Amino acid sequence: MAKTLFAIILLALNLVNAEQSFAAAPKKPLTWSELSAEEREVLAPLESHWTDMTTSRKNKWVGIARKYKTLRPTEQENVKARMAEWASLTPTDRQSARNRFKNLEKMPPDKKVKLADKWVEYQQLTESEREELRAAARSNQGKQQKAPNPKALP
Amino acid sequence: MSENVFGKKIRSALRDVPELSSDIAARLEESRARAVGIHATSWVSAVSRTGNSQEAAFALFRDFPLPRLLLPTIALIVGLLTIQSLKQIQTAEEIEEIDTAVLTGDLPLDAYIDAGFDAWLRRSSR
Numbered sequence: 001m002a003k004t005l006f007a008i009i010l011l012a013l014n015l016v017n018a019e020q021s022f023a024a025a026p027k028k029p030l031t032w033s034e035l036s037a038e039e040r041e042v043l044a045p046l047e048s049h050w051t052d053m054t055t056s057r058k059n060k061w062v063g064i065a066r067k068y069k070t071l072r073p074t075e076q077e078n079v080k081a082r083m084a085e086w087a088s089l090t091p092t093d094r095q096s097a098r099n100r101f102k103n104l105e106k107m108p109p110d111k112k113v114k115l116a117d118k119w120v121e122y123q124q125l126t127e128s129e130r131e132e133l134r135a136a137a138r139s140n141q142g143k144q145q146k147a148p149n150p151k152a153l154p
Numbered sequence: 155m156s157e158n159v160f161g162k163k164i165r166s167a168l169r170d171v172p173e174l175s176s177d178i179a180a181r182l183e184e185s186r187a188r189a190v191g192i193h194a195t196s197w198v199s200a201v202s203r204t205g206n207s208q209e210a211a212f213a214l215f216r217d218f219p220l221p222r223l224l225l226p227t228i229a230l231i232v233g234l235l236t237i238q239s240l241k242q243i244q245t246a247e248e249i250e251e252i253d254t255a256v257l258t259g260d261l262p263l264d265a266y267i268d269a270g271f272d273a274w275l276r277r278s279s280r
Contacts, residue, residue, distance in 0.1 A: 056246060063250045064257070075258035082257050089267070097266035098252045104266075104275075111279070119265050122274045133270035133277070140273070 030058045039065040045084035053087075061087075 032050045035043065042065040043050075050058070068076060086094070104115065122130070174182070256266055265271050 060246065060250045060253060064254050067254060071258060078259070079254075079257045082263050085263055086253070086257060093267060096269075097256060097263070098249070100266045100272055101252055101256050103272075115265075115275075116260050118275060118278065119261055119271065121278070122268075122271050125274070130268075130270045130274075133273040134268070137269035137273040141269070 030055065030062065035062065035065075038069075042068045042080075043083070045080065046087050049084075049087045 032040065032047060039062060040047075043061055046053075046061060053061075064079070068079065071079065089097070104112070107115075125133075256263065
């Protein structure tokens, strides 16, 4: 029994060590000059934001920069064009955007392919119509936050 | 004077006593039983009983509650830390994946930022 427990502890410690090495989390914040020339070129729109970023965000961007050369040309253009705007969003707005992305991903394929068309339709609405929809979305979100969580403990 | 020598002196002194009163004898018997109980869990006793230091270690582990609890507690803490570490890594990887998809996708950023678009999709699907 004791031998089994020792083995479990040693295995778990090795696993934690291996996973941390795999994640390659730096022990100190990554400075701009520590990036490779290629990474700096890809992440150039973020240079002014770099010192304000947390280590986890920097790691994320470095991961994206490393994938950059595997992207299609249109995808590479999109990344470069959107990077600075994305980085300048508040953490709450970024998380809301991620949640919307995840919801859209759950749509059936026949509706997903029409999303670009739906965006065009939405852009053709008047500003007051769009504002009304935003207000409805905010009100809906408020109701969802106030509603009791059925999974919450009594 | 070592404990063993002192113990031997007491033993020989007690052997020479002709008769003890019943209450003294009872107290001595109780003390003896307690001492034997403690001795039975000692390392020396464990080794002499088992004749093997590894077996003696397991005997001590079995007899003392604290070492018995310590190892499973350590295993539990290490297990929980492992799970937390893996969850953090998984969250970081998920965020990277989502951000890459948002940045490279066909829809502009505003489609994900604008809450009105979400409401528009729900309304137009009715």
